[in-house]
Amino acid sequence: xxxxxxxxxQAARLSRxxxxxxxxxxxxxxxxxxxxxxxxxxxxxxxxxxxxxxxGKFGKRGVGYDVDYLKGQIKEILxxxxxHNIALLGCGNLGIxxxxxxxxxxxxxxxxxxxxxxxxxxxxxxxxxxxxxxSEIVExxxxxxxxxxxxxxxxxxxxxxxxxxxxxxxKIIFNYxxxxxxxxxxxxxxxxxxxxxxxxALYFYLS
Amino acid sequence: xxxxxxxxxQAARLSRxxxxxxxxxxxxxxxxxxxxxxxxxxxxxxxxxxxxxxxGKFGKRGVGYDVDYLKGQIKEILxxxxxHNIALLGCGNLGIxxxxxxxxxxxxxxxxxxxxxxxxxxxxxxxxxxxxxxSEIVExxxxxxxxxxxxxxxxxxxxxxxxxxxxxxxKIIFNYxxxxxxxxxxxxxxxxxxxxxxxxALYFYLS
DNA sequence: TAGATTGTTAATCGATTAACAATC
DNA sequence: TAGATTGTTAATCGATTAACAATC
Numbered sequence: 001x002x003x004x005x006x007x008x009x010q011a012a013r014l015s016r017x018x019x020x021x022x023x024x025x026x027x028x029x030x031x032x033x034x035x036x037x038x039x040x041x042x043x044x045x046x047x048x049x050x051x052x053x054x055x056g057k058f059g060k061r062g063v064g065y066d067v068d069y070l071k072g073q074i075k076e077i078l079x080x081x082x083x084h085n086i087a088l089l090g091c092g093n094l095g096i097x098x099x100x101x102x103x104x105x106x107x108x109x110x111x112x113x114x115x116x117x118x119x120x121x122x123x124x125x126x127x128x129x130x131x132x133x134x135s136e137i138v139e140x141x142x143x144x145x146x147x148x149x150x151x152x153x154x155x156x157x158x159x160x161x162x163x164x165x166x167x168x169x170x171k172i173i174f175n176y177x178x179x180x181x182x183x184x185x186x187x188x189x190x191x192x193x194x195x196x197x198x199x200x201a202l203y204f205y206l207s
Numbered sequence: 208x209x210x211x212x213x214x215x216x217q218a219a220r221l222s223r224x225x226x227x228x229x230x231x232x233x234x235x236x237x238x239x240x241x242x243x244x245x246x247x248x249x250x251x252x253x254x255x256x257x258x259x260x261x262x263g264k265f266g267k268r269g270v271g272y273d274v275d276y277l278k279g280q281i282k283e284i285l286x287x288x289x290x291h292n293i294a295l296l297g298c299g300n301l302g303i304x305x306x307x308x309x310x311x312x313x314x315x316x317x318x319x320x321x322x323x324x325x326x327x328x329x330x331x332x333x334x335x336x337x338x339x340x341x342s343e344i345v346e347x348x349x350x351x352x353x354x355x356x357x358x359x360x361x362x363x364x365x366x367x368x369x370x371x372x373x374x375x376x377x378k379i380i381f382n383y384x385x386x387x388x389x390x391x392x393x394x395x396x397x398x399x400x401x402x403x404x405x406x407x408a409l410y411f412y413l414s
Numbered sequence: 415t416a417g418a419t420t421g422t423t424a425a426t427c428g429a430t431t432a433a434c435a436a437t438c
Numbered sequence: 439t440a441g442a443t444t445g446t447t448a449a450t451c452g453a454t455t456a457a458c459a460a461t462c
Binding site: 053061 | 417418419420421422429
């Protein structure tokens with residue numbers, strides 16, 4: 001098995017496969033073919049077989065891949081077998097929706113802290129967590145070993161919230177708002193852009 | 208100017224540029240360089256210049272690109288100058304968050320209908336829209352010329368909601384739930400997968 | 415055995431990158 | 439003029455695709 005660092009493309013595809021396998025497993029299926037994986041991931045089936053074969057012969061000819069086995073193998077390759085802690089900024093509708101869903105929990109991420117600037121929301125409970133004021137972020141991030149920050153705040157509040165995360169030494173920022181954020185050295189910013197993806201899908205429908 | 212169909216990669220990148228330009232324009236800046244566009248899009252600056260130069264010489268050497276002019280040009284290339292109508296399924300926290308935000312509105316998409324199965328929510332107002340029961344979807348989609356359906360329902364309800372959209376003849380489905388959806392001929396399904404993208408970012412942090 | 419699907423090859427295409435002249 | 443950034447080339451690398459033998 002190759003022990004080199006994966007290329008950007010390989011890591012992106014393996015993450016996508018892993019996410020699909022986790023949902024497939026949850027749905028009770030225990031076998032999957034490169035064809036089905038292709039339909040859900042948008043990646044060419046030959047490319048999928050090539051990716052998986054390069055890291056170990058995980059499949060059975062004529063049968064496909066064992067979902068849980070493959071899931072475990074990819075988790076090891078991506079070094080994401082453990083639990084990782086997330087801080088969520090913003091407890092409006094979007095923040096509450098994220099906190100209550102299993103989007104992250106299904107994949108080994110635990111939302112470990114909620115922050116707000118609105119004093120009315122501070123102190124309220126969401127699930128097992130108590131909403132904290134943003135001023136407590138540095139200490140909490142350190143204490144709870146949080147490396148990911150999720151921004152679910154209005155666009156206007158996003159830059160300040162991002163700076164708070166950077167000051168608190170978070171390594172990865174996940175931006176759900178439509179605001180553009182400045183980059184900081186050593187911090188990865190990932191912005192959701194549903195509108196951009198919709199424009200892309202529309203182009204192929206319109207032409 | 209080339210009038211051929213864009214490649215998948217080109218269309219994806221141009222959509223991303225357009226989304227960033229729209230936000231840049233909103234922020235009041237009227238000039239942008241390939242370097243800044245690169246920081247926000249993750250695309251190599253040379254690749255950006257190559258993409259843009261291939262479709263017309265839009266930039267000024269030593270200066271950069273005029274934001275609004277470039278935005279207009281890309282909109283024409285992507286055939287997305289017009290308004291497009293969206294149906295939103297699910298009026299929980301996530302649905303309300305999407306309906307009240309400008310994520311789609313900023314890019315020429317108008318949320319034109321809201322649907323729910325919960326009788327308590329049907330009839331309530333969200334902004335200017337009245338929440339409708341899912342049973343009205345076929346007629347409404349036809350009447351309001353809706354081609355995009357956004358799923359903001361719990362994972363368990365997602366497959367049924369997706370089928371309702373397909374029956375209503377929607378062409379593009381945007382899945383915000385973590386459920387896997389079956390594909391249908393002629394319908395593009397695009398699933399958000401924040402957890403997958405987070406696994407990807409984490410891999411490069413951990414290795 | 416028959417059917418299905420992986421693993422693998424080879425050929426093509428698109429993306430990435432460095433470098434730099436052109437020019438604002 | 440000096441500084442900055444585009445447009446463009448060329449070389450390399452990774453992704454896509456078709457095809458098919460291997461094998462479950």
